Amino acid sequence: MRRLVLATCAVLLAPEAAIAADPARGAEIYNSRCIACHAPDANRVGPKHRGVVGRAAGSVPGFAYSKALKGAGLTWDEATLDRWLADPEAFLPGQRMNFRVADPADRADLIAYLQTLR
Amino acid sequence: MSIETTRLITGMNRGETNSILTDRRALLRGAGTFGLSAAAIAVLGGCESMAASKSATAADVDILNVALGLEHEAISAYQLGAQSGLLQDPVLQVAVAFQSHHKGHRDALVATIEKLGGKPVAEQSMSDYATALNAGSLKSQADVLHLAARLEKGAANAYLGVIPTFGDKGLAQVAGRLAADETMHWTALASALGEQLPAKALTFGA
Numbered sequence: 001m002r003r004l005v006l007a008t009c010a011v012l013l014a015p016e017a018a019i020a021a022d023p024a025r026g027a028e029i030y031n032s033r034c035i036a037c038h039a040p041d042a043n044r045v046g047p048k049h050r051g052v053v054g055r056a057a058g059s060v061p062g063f064a065y066s067k068a069l070k071g072a073g074l075t076w077d078e079a080t081l082d083r084w085l086a087d088p089e090a091f092l093p094g095q096r097m098n099f100r101v102a103d104p105a106d107r108a109d110l111i112a113y114l115q116t117l118r
Numbered sequence: 119m120s121i122e123t124t125r126l127i128t129g130m131n132r133g134e135t136n137s138i139l140t141d142r143r144a145l146l147r148g149a150g151t152f153g154l155s156a157a158a159i160a161v162l163g164g165c166e167s168m169a170a171s172k173s174a175t176a177a178d179v180d181i182l183n184v185a186l187g188l189e190h191e192a193i194s195a196y197q198l199g200a201q202s203g204l205l206q207d208p209v210l211q212v213a214v215a216f217q218s219h220h221k222g223h224r225d226a227l228v229a230t231i232e233k234l235g236g237k238p239v240a241e242q243s244m245s246d247y248a249t250a251l252n253a254g255s256l257k258s259q260a261d262v263l264h265l266a267a268r269l270e271k272g273a274a275n276a277y278l279g280v281i282p283t284f285g286d287k288g289l290a291q292v293a294g295r296l297a298a299d300e301t302m303h304w305t306a307l308a309s310a311l312g313e314q315l316p317a318k319a320l321t322f323g324a
Contacts, residue, residue, distance in 0.1 A: 033279065036188055036272030042250040045187040066180075089177065089283070096180045099279045 019105070026113025029106055033099070040117050046097065050117045052076050068094035081111045174286040179236035181280050182227055182289070185296065186239050188273050189224040193217055194247035195269055199262040202253075209259060209310060213266070216303050223296055230292070260311060267307040271322075274300035278323030297323070 030038075037045035047060040055076050058069035072092055074080050083091045085101040101107045196217035199205055205213055228238040248254070256262050277297035284290040301322060308315065 031268070032271065033275045034272070035268055036276040037184070039250065042252070044191065044250045045184060096184055098177065098181045098184065098283045099276060100283070 019108070021108040021112035023109065023112040023116050026109035026111070027116075029101075029110050030113050033101070034110075037097075037099075049114060052117065053078075053081070053111075053115045066094055066096045068092045068096075078111055081114065082107050085110065174234050174289060176236075177283070178285050178289050179231055179234050181283060181293075182231050182234075183236065183239045185277065185280075185293070186224060186227040186231065188276060189220050189227060190239070190241040191247055191250070192220040192269055192273065193224060194241070194244055195251055195266060196220065197244065198248055198251065198253045199256070199266065202256055202262060204256060204259050204262050206259060209263070212306060212310070213262075216266070216270075216306075219299055219303070223299065226292075230289075263307050263311050267304055267311065267313075270300050270304040270307060273297075274304060274322055 034046075034049075038047070038049055040048060040050045042048050043060060043063045047063040047065070053076055057072040057074050057076060057080075058065040069092060076084075080091075082104075084097075085107045086104075087100055088095045088097045101110060196213050199213050200210060200217070231238045251265065256265065274297045277293045277300060281290045281293050281297075284293065305315070
């Protein structure tokens, strides 16, 4: 019984990153919340997203970035995208996106979808 | 969509719809050079205290400029739809009415940004918008409506998403009003496309 309780607690307390992210759900979130400004293959109000994972921040040709992003000197990966999406201004003060994705599970799914845009 | 439905959606009476149709030719010639619209004055009327508020920040101006970019694109998207020849009356009338709402949003945002000491972001060329929105793929009225619905839903979510970020509560309220307009547009477009309304509550802004 004690083992069962401990095992249950271990599952309940498992880090959220351990839950597999769902790129299909991420696509739904993208098409609902990101699509106003972004597209996979075109610069719009925001830069295009194809290839964003692994790309240097502020490096899409033809897009007018904020100074904050141009000079960020970072590469977009799971960790940096998670911090960016959680609170862009806290991560890179002076940026212009300002749209937050508050739920960690939503961010994980969204990042999983962005990883499919290769 | 019937003309009566169109009037129901847009709140226009017969004279007003005729007026919109009369104005259509002017609209199709491109974005007009008119002064502040009634909508702009109305929004700004609620924001006069905001404009002088110490709580409005440079970050607020940046958010408003992103919003202005969205409005520029929305105006162009409806322009592309109207010029495509794919929209038939009364859907065309609704598109023209929605475009006028976005022009009202644009005027209000430009005036507010300027009042706050910012520089409003300029619109891009129509060809840039056509490329960005993949206008070449639009082959039917339904294609145009799907594009418009996608943009309107995204805009509603974008406005709702930035509300907590504003330093100024008056600006946050304006973002809420803009989101309400976009949601109204999406609802009408989804209805015209015969799509089901969301089964669950709280589907926007999540």
